[in-house]
Amino acid sequence: MKLYLVRHGTANNRHIDPERKLSSFGGKEVQKTAASATDIHDIKPAHIFHSGKPRAMETAKIIADVTGFKGTVEKVSDLQPMDDPEVWAAKLESYCKDVMLVGHMPFMGRMAILLTDGNYERDLLEFPTAGIACLMKDETETWKLEWTTF
Helix, strand or coil, X not given: CEEEEEECCCECCXXXXXXXXXXXXXXXXXXXXXXHHHHHHCCCCXXXXXXCCHHHHHHHHHHHHHHCCCCCEEECCCCCCCCCHHHHHHHHHHCCCCEEEEECCCHHHHXXXXXXXXXXXXXCCCCCCCCEXXXXXXXXXXXXXXXXXX
């Protein structure tokens, strides 16, 4: 099983756009990153989940379009910036097909470290905007970082 952790693209400034939707640049950077990663790594998520914030939802929809995802891009709980990654680590146990989570820092960085190292309180993997990290669960049920776009 693969887990794709995705940080949303660059958002508009809060003073210009209180909802912080993707900026024009942010939409383009997500499109470019998703296209490149799909070409190189053949991304095929079975599920795409996002935090519900406009910039995460827009990022998830762009990636769904680029990858040819046929399912529903779903808003879920527990993907906010400061949420506990252990909640999603437990939820992932019920999935056997590839999952994509689209959200925010520091959650994404803490999730990557929790799954690969176990101690997310000590460190995190820093994601740039529109960054994707692919983790793979091997036959021993151990998560390993397979590739990143950064």
